[in-house]
Amino acid sequence: MTNLHPKLAEITNRIIERSRPTREAYLERIRAQKQQGRVERDQLGCSNLAHGYAAMPKTIKIEMQKENVPNLGMITAYNDMVSAHQPFKDFPDWVKDEVAKHGATAQVAGGTPAMCDGITQGYEGMELSLFSRDVIAMSTAVGLSHQMFDGALFFGVCDKIVPGLVIGALSCGHIPAIFTPAGPMVSGIGNKEKARTRQLFAEGKVGRDALLESEMGSYHSPGTCTFYGTANSNQMMMEFMGLHLPAAAFFNPYTPMREALTRYAAAHMAQSVKNGTAKPIGEMLSEKSFINALIGLMATGGSTNHTMHLVAMARAAGVILNWDDFDEISAIVPLLIRVYPNGQADVNHFAAAGGLPFVIRELRNAGLLHDDVDTVVGHGMQAYTQEPFLLDGKLVWQDAVAESRDENILRTIDNPFSPDGGLRLMKGNIGRSVIKVSAMRPNSFEIEAPAIVFDDQRDVLAAFERGELDGKDFVCVVRYQGARANGMPELHKLTPPLAILQDRGQKVALVTDGRMSGASGKVPAAIHVSPEALMGGNIGRIRTGDMIRFNAHTGELNVLVNEREFKARSVPAPDLSRNAHGIGRELFAGFRSHASSAETGAMSFGGDFA
Structure with missing residues (x-):
């Protein structure tokens, strides 16, 4: 590979320096937990161990009592309602069978919830979605808290599940980890x-x-939804961070390859723990690992949700990212793939065209990826430029295709779809926000129009049905949608009506302190506005009729009101009572009240969490 891009080096050094105190404190904490030269369960008393062994078959109990036999934990997000997680049903049996061949044992350490945003989209349950990430992180920590495990395998795919699993794994960062995906539906x-x-x-x-x-x-069918939203962006990031086996993300469930990859991951974990080469996840993932994930997000036009989730995952390891980092890395990383909603292809087509090994090779060769990182298969990203094949029943990795199989889907670094990654920082007197421009039409980047203010997405839909939004340019402002207000639901149902108005020739844009789906597309949307209205953010001061200047080229997001008058306005106290109860929302009141800003990950964890 060539020398590191100078701007990437500059950004990286800044992040390392910014993170130094929190990163050093994190590493000190997890190193204090590590059992030197011993299996993890050696620290437990006999009665404690008896409880941990009780449910296992007698032959496994005999193995677990041996000092040199590692025991692996499995954290699973299995359920058979969510299509992406239904295939995980078979994974524990495969893992247990495989590790037994390599002198190790394995137990399901715990389960986590796995909700589907596609089901809850636009309904009350969506207000639990973001905080389900934090519940998953805590569930993961509970499962690993028994201190019975010398390594862990994590089974999860979708939107909040993978970030939650990573955060939970990092809370027990003194043990090694490997993530084993289930793959997309056909x-x-x-x-x-x-x-x-x-x-x-x-x-x-x-x-x-x-x-x-x-x-x-x-x-x-079983498997991840095939568009390139948050779930498949998760899988991309796990590969860019070295938490998957190389190219494990996009093989379909219930295929010989999927079972082979899962068994290989289990065997690899067992062997690397036994021979002492497995690095604890908290040490393996460095500042550069998270920066690589950010680079991957830009090169593939990934989900806007990761402007929060990646920040939260990094902070769990003591690494501090902010939206300036996203904006500056986006400016130097070209867009190499077009997958729906940024194009018409799906992730299966992308994988067939060359997939993530092709993208990683292109970035690595251009000096736009950190190679001095640790992964679950060793040091450096060279292994991730290869893809697996089953030859005579054996897994073999070979170099990615030399040329894209379809340049409408996947391109080289010197012929990108766009010179930048398509994610930008928007800022001004309204606050700071992000926008995904990779699917926007060239004539939709700039709008100066009056605001129409709403406090609920349902009111927007009702106004559209009544024809009140017809025949005029406007900026749709939807406030009180942040994490503290109502759990920050995705506002994906707003896309079709606003797109219809756009197609009729109206200039429209969305400004909100809420989220859009990982499938956000052609409607210009400044989202995650921070601070949110309920935290006193200026989005709460906007009134219907105020002129708003929205420029996705320059990143300007301003309300054109006299500064003194604007500051003097009070932020109205909203009636959020209908968001407080029902479908479990009352149980999340504490999460809402402690939530941090979107730019710091919208996390509900308090204390000295970075």
Whole structure:
């Protein structure tokens, strides 16, 4: 690979210096937990160990009593409602069978919830979604708290699940970890056809039966949804961070390759723990590991949700990222893939065209990726430029294809879809926010128009149905959607009506302290506005009729009101009572009250968490 890009080196040094106190404190904590030269369970008393062994078969109990036999923990997000997590049902049996061949034992240490944003989108349950990440992190820590495990395998794929698992794993950062994915469902109907049916339904031109048939043709089998949203962005980041086996992300469930990769991961963990080469996850993941994930996010046009989740994961390891880092790295990393919503292809098409090994090789060769990092398979990112093949039943990794199999989906560094990564920082007197521009039309980057202010997404939809948004340019301001207000639900249901107005020739934009889906697309949307309205943010001072200047080229986000008058305005006290109860929302009141800003990860953890 060539020398590191000078701007990337500059950004990296700044992040390392900024993080030095918190990173050193984190490493000191996890090193104090490490059992030197002993299996983890040696510190437990006999009665404690008896409880830990009690449910195991007699033959396994005999092995677990041996001093040199490592015991691996499994944290699983299995359930059979979420398509991406249904395949995990078989993983524990595969792991137990495989590690027994390599002188180790394994136990399911615990389970975590795994909710589906696709099911809860637009409904009350979506207000639990963001904080389910923190519940997953805590559930992971509970499972590992028994101190029975010398390494851990993590089974999760979707939006909040992987960030939660990583945060939980880092809370027990003194033991090694490997993430074993389940893969995407096979391709269904085309994304263009699906989007067309959604828009026809929003316009009242087709009925619910046609919409349901279309949706079920898209989301139709076990595995991750095939568009490039938050779930598949998770899988990309796990590879860029070296937490997966190379190229493990995008093989379909229930295939010989998926089982082979899972068994290989289990065997590799058992062997590396036994021979002392497995690094604890908290030491393995450095500042550069998280920066590599950020680079991958930009090169692939990944989910805006990771402007929070990646920040939260990094902070769990004492690494401090902010949105300036995202903006500056986006400016130097070209966009190398086009997958829905940034194009028409899905992740299966992307993998077939060359996939993540191709992207990693291109970035690495251009000096746009850190190579001096540790991974679950060793040092450096060279291994991640290869993809696995099953030859005579044996896994073998070979170099990624030399040329893209489809340049409409995947391109080289010298012929990118865009010279930048398509994620930008928006800032001004309204606050700081992020915008994903990789799927936006060139004529939609700038708008100066009056605000129409809403305090609830349902009010936007009702106004659209009444025709009140027709025939005029406007900026839709949706406030009180932040983590403290109502758990920061995604506002994905706003995309179809605003897109319809855009297609009619109106100039529209969205400004909100809420989230959009990982599938956010062509409607210009300044999201995650920080501080949020309930924390006194200026988005709460905007009134209907105020002129807003929205410029995604320059990153300007200003309300054009006299500064003194604007500051003098009070932030109205909203009625959030209908967000406080029902579908479990009352149980999350403490999470909402302690939530940090979106730019610091929207985390509910207090104390000295970085």
